[in-house]
Amino acid sequence: MSQTQEIINAGGHTIRVYRQRRRSIVMKTTPVGLVLFIPTRMSLRNEQLQAFVADALEQIGGRVVPENAPEITSTDELRALVKTWAQRIGVQPTRVSVREMFRKWGSCSRKGSVSLNTALCRVPRELAEYVICHELVHLIEFNHGKGFKALMNEHMPDWRVHEQALSEWMAGGTLD
Numbered sequence: 001m002s003q004t005q006e007i008i009n010a011g012g013h014t015i016r017v018y019r020q021r022r023r024s025i026v027m028k029t030t031p032v033g034l035v036l037f038i039p040t041r042m043s044l045r046n047e048q049l050q051a052f053v054a055d056a057l058e059q060i061g062g063r064v065v066p067e068n069a070p071e072i073t074s075t076d077e078l079r080a081l082v083k084t085w086a087q088r089i090g091v092q093p094t095r096v097s098v099r100e101m102f103r104k105w106g107s108c109s110r111k112g113s114v115s116l117n118t119a120l121c122r123v124p125r126e127l128a129e130y131v132i133c134h135e136l137v138h139l140i141e142f143n144h145g146k147g148f149k150a151l152m153n154e155h156m157p158d159w160r161v162h163e164q165a166l167s168e169w170m171a172g173g174t175l176d
């Protein structure tokens with residue numbers, strides 16, 4: 001993901017392109033938007049590629065995809081929410097990073113570092129807070145067992161509603 005980002009603009013969408021050692025073309029709807037994986041040396045003008053993209057966009061139809069959703073919460077605000085929730089729960093993450101992730105809304109490590117998907121800037125605020133609360137509770141309970149659920153119930157009684165809403169949110173990611 002370090003090389004200069006190639007972009008295809010088509011059908012009102014901005015599609016990020018990643019080159020990989022692969023033969024086929026794949027397009028994925030991720031929490032951070034549409035992403036196209038193509039063979040290393042394929043030209044963006046390749047006819048097969050253009051037909052693939054047109055077809056894939058037709059399948060997506062009029063659905064809103066994440067990159068077109070308005071920003072609701074800035075990354076600074078996300079970080080401020082982490083501080084607020086960390087105090088509430090009584091934990092102290094060692095590191096907080098906000099970055100693009102294709103599959104996950106958030107994750108945390110056993111060393112106490114929390115990662116949040118930049119896509120959380122574009123979901124309703126309470127869903128972003130749910131992810132923050134979820135990851136911070138993992139600093140106490142690393143699994144999703146009884147202890148985890150008890151803490152979630154204590155700090156965010158309606159967390160199951162948010163969990164469901166998030167899983168239905170456009171291109172759903174998962175949570176660690």
Ligand SMILES: [Zn+2]
Pocket residue numbers: 134138143144175176
């Ligand atoms: Zn989790």
